Amino acid sequence: xxxxxxxxxxxxxxxxITLNVTAEQKQTITGFGAAxxxxxxxxxxDVSIIRTxxxxxxxxxxxxxxxxxxxxxxGDITREDVGWDSPYDWHGYLPAVRxxxxxxxxxxxxxxxxxxxxxxxxxxxGGKDDGVHGKLKESMWGSLFTWFNTFLSYxxxxxxxVDVVAIQNEPDWWVGYNGCxxxxxxxxxxxxxxxxxxxxxxxxxxxxxxxxxxxxxxxYRLLMQDPETEPYIDLIGGHVYGNYNCKKNLATxxxxxxxxxxxxxxxxxxxxxDNGGIRDLPTWQEQLDFCEDVNECLLNGATAYIYWxxxxxxxxxxxxxxxxxxxCLSPGNDRGKVLDRGRLMGQFARQLKGATRLAHTSTLxxxxxxxxxxxxxxxxxxxxxxxxxxxxxxxxxRDLNFRITLPYNVDHVHRIQSTEGNIYVExxxxxxxxxxxxxxxxxxxxxxxxFHVDDESLAVNRPKAAALRQSDSEVYSLSGQRLEREPSRGxxxxxGRKVVK
Numbered sequence: 001x002x003x004x005x006x007x008x009x010x011x012x013x014x015x016x017i018t019l020n021v022t023a024e025q026k027q028t029i030t031g032f033g034a035a036x037x038x039x040x041x042x043x044x045x046d047v048s049i050i051r052t053x054x055x056x057x058x059x060x061x062x063x064x065x066x067x068x069x070x071x072x073x074x075g076d077i078t079r080e081d082v083g084w085d086s087p088y089d090w091h092g093y094l095p096a097v098r099x100x101x102x103x104x105x106x107x108x109x110x111x112x113x114x115x116x117x118x119x120x121x122x123x124x125x126g127g128k129d130d131g132v133h134g135k136l137k138e139s140m141w142g143s144l145f146t147w148f149n150t151f152l153s154y155x156x157x158x159x160x161x162v163d164v165v166a167i168q169n170e171p172d173w174w175v176g177y178n179g180c181x182x183x184x185x186x187x188x189x190x191x192x193x194x195x196x197x198x199x200x201x202x203x204x205x206x207x208x209x210x211x212x213x214x215x216x217x218x219x220y221r222l223l224m225q226d227p228e229t230e231p232y233i234d235l236i237g238g239h240v241y242g243n244y245n246c247k248k249n250l251a252t253x254x255x256x257x258x259x260x261x262x263x264x265x266x267x268x269x270x271x272x273x274d275n276g277g278i279r280d281l282p283t284w285q286e287q288l289d290f291c292e293d294v295n296e297c298l299l300n301g302a303t304a305y306i307y308w309x310x311x312x313x314x315x316x317x318x319x320x321x322x323x324x325x326x327x328c329l330s331p332g333n334d335r336g337k338v339l340d341r342g343r344l345m346g347q348f349a350r351q352l353k354g355a356t357r358l359a360h361t362s363t364l365x366x367x368x369x370x371x372x373x374x375x376x377x378x379x380x381x382x383x384x385x386x387x388x389x390x391x392x393x394x395x396x397x398r399d400l401n402f403r404i405t406l407p408y409n410v411d412h413v414h415r416i417q418s419t420e421g422n423i424y425v426e427x428x429x430x431x432x433x434x435x436x437x438x439x440x441x442x443x444x445x446x447x448x449x450x451f452h453v454d455d456e457s458l459a460v461n462r463p464k465a466a467a468l469r470q471s472d473s474e475v476y477s478l479s480g481q482r483l484e485r486e487p488s489r490g491x492x493x494x495x496g497r498k499v500v501k
Contacts, residue, residue: 016401016438017363019390021381023407024359027254029382030261030303031106032294032349033064034310036096038319040177041068041112043092049311049336050099059424060316060342061349065100066265066306067093069111069151069165071124071178090154097160104483108265108306109151110166110211112178114144119180126179133174135181141190145197152203164206165198166237166265167191171210171219182210188222188229195232206234211265214242215249217256224256237263240297247300254301263304264297271314281313281332284420284444287340291393291446294348295378298357307345311335316342343424347416347448348391355384358407386458390449398443406435412452413437419445 034053036044044050053060072089097107113124118140121132136144148165155162167190171182182190187210198207212219215238223229224236236257240246254262270286282290294305311319313333320335332339358381377400378393388410392402411433417425419442431437433454441447475483 014399014401014440016403017377017379018403018405019379019381019392020361020405021388021390021407022359022361025383026357026359027262027301027303028356029298029352029354030263031063031353032304032345033062033066033105033108033306034316035066035068035266035306035308036093036100037068037309038311039309041070043067044096044311045092046336047095047099049317050096051103052317052336052338053310053342054100054103054105056103059338059346059350061346061353062310062316063104063349063353064106064108064304064306065097066108066110067097067162068169068178069109069148071111071113071115090151094155094158094160097155097162098158101160106163107161108164108166108208108263109155109162110169110265111180112169113180114140114147118143118147124178126173126175126177126181128176133181134179136186136190142194142197144190145194149197149199149203152199152205156203161203162205164208164235166208166211168210169266170213170239172216173213184216184218184222187219188226191223191229191232192226195229198232207232208235208237208263208265209233210238212238214238214246215240215253215264217249217252220253220256224258230258233260235261235263237265239266240264240293241267244296247296250297250302251300257301261303262301263306264302265304265306266308267293267297268308269293269314271312281339282341285395286314287344288393288395288444288446290341291344291347292378292395294345295380295391295393298352299378299380305348313339314341315339316345340418340423344418344446347418347424347446351387351389351416351448351450352382352384355382355387355389357382358388383453386453386455388451388453390451392441392445392447392449394441394443394445394447396443400441400443401438402441402447403436403438404449406437406451408458409433409435409454410451411454414450414452415439416448416450417442417445418447419443 038044052058053062070089101107113134114136116122116124118136119134120137121127121134123134125134127133152162167187168180168182171187174181195207209223210219220236223233236253238250238253240250250264269290270282297305307315309315311317316339318333318335318337318339320333360381362379364377376395380391382389388406388408390404394400413431414428475486
């Protein structure tokens with residue numbers, strides 16, 4: 001960590017962008033996560049990687065772990081079948097899940113495919129060269145949730161209980177690896193007829209619908225608008241592969257959510273191509289693209305953001321992969337090392353777990369709703385207890401003045417700032433109490449302002465929760481981890497307020 005003092009002085013010659021934060025509350029953020037994999041379907045066996053990402057002191061600060069609900073149960077498959085020195089089955093995920101749960105993480109389990117015997121192509125893959133696509137046999141629809149129960153029972157018996165189970169990974173996408181296709185109508189009919197077989201109460205699990213590739217809202221329109229299926233779906237989820245329209249789809253799906261959480265459950269930003277046999281780390285622009293991706297998902301209604309592989313050169317922790325099959329690592333991709341992208345994720349995750357997004361307006365005229373075009377400057381605002389958090393992502397090549405007007409008086413600000421070659425810069429400047437401030441924001445940077453809200457101002461002006469806000473009975477630790485019960489003593493967050501006992 002590099003600590004430096006960053007000047008608050010502004011220049012009249014610089015362009016000024018104004019953010020007007022309102023008191024209107026949007027969704028509450030559940031958290032941030034990644035898949036417990038370091039290559040396709042290969043579960044991470046090294047629990048030190050999980051610990052680095054999920055322990056309370058982690059600079060990454062994750063609190064959701066995604067795993068595959070493999071089509072293979074323990075003993076169904078051998079190392080020779082997959083060619084990996086790692087168990088490819090339910091058993092293979094136990095070390096990672098146990099470690100993450102020991103740090104309070106939520107576990108999301110997603111099937112890439114049901115068992116081969118359940119499918120039209122008789123194989124766990126989405127399809128092979130014979131052109132037969134893998135779908136769930138209609139005669140096996142009733143067995144799907146029974147299979148879920150078997151998986152959940154296994155995980156629970158092995159001290160690795162699952163919190164959320166999804167119906168299917170990318171049901172709208174044909175693949176040569178493990179996969180299974182469903183139409184929106186088929187998914188609706190399966191839930192309507194058989195979701196009652198899922199033993200939610202026994203396993204303490206919630207059901208997430210299919211995770212469509214581009215967050216296709218049709219997979220949720222049918223489920224949410226039918227009173228016979230809506231009660232079975234506890235969360236909405238999907239991926240945002242494609243252009244900005246996928247995030248519009250996310251927002252549309254959130255509109256069908258009826259107060260349920262909306263999780264962005266997989267995305268991968270800018271994997272680099274091979275360069276002389278060595279795969280490079282992301283450029284700084286690609287790192288800022290990642291920051292914009294997280295920010296845009298939150299602005300479009302996501303309550304959780306889950307990245308793809310946890311350990312990879314384009315992810316949060318280095319995996320030490322050998323790309324030239326000799327001795328040359330991706331430069332800087334040391335195994336177990338927290339990478340720049342991990343620290344940038346921490347700038348979101350360590351601040352925003354349990355926070356509620358606030359609506360805002362701004363003086364920007366270049367709309368991020370333009371398909372395929374990212375904002376050159378993006379921002380967002382959140383309220384968490386007595387903290388008001390503002391994020392500013394600047395991809396421009398020159399410094400800017402950033403004026404922030406707040407709905408509450410604040411009397412202190414803590415700034416976290418990341419620039420190329422100077423990651424995780426912190427300073428703690430003194431400010432005069434007020435609600436209107438102008439800061440200098442460096443070119444090509446990601447800055448987080450954490451304001452302390454005056455208690456009296458917050459008490460007088462605290463708005464009522466919007467429809468998407470979670471229950472006021474939900475309790476979080478100061479680090480943003482959701483707690484199962486309210487502590488008998490200590491300091492914690494309840495209903496968006498800090499509680500001291």
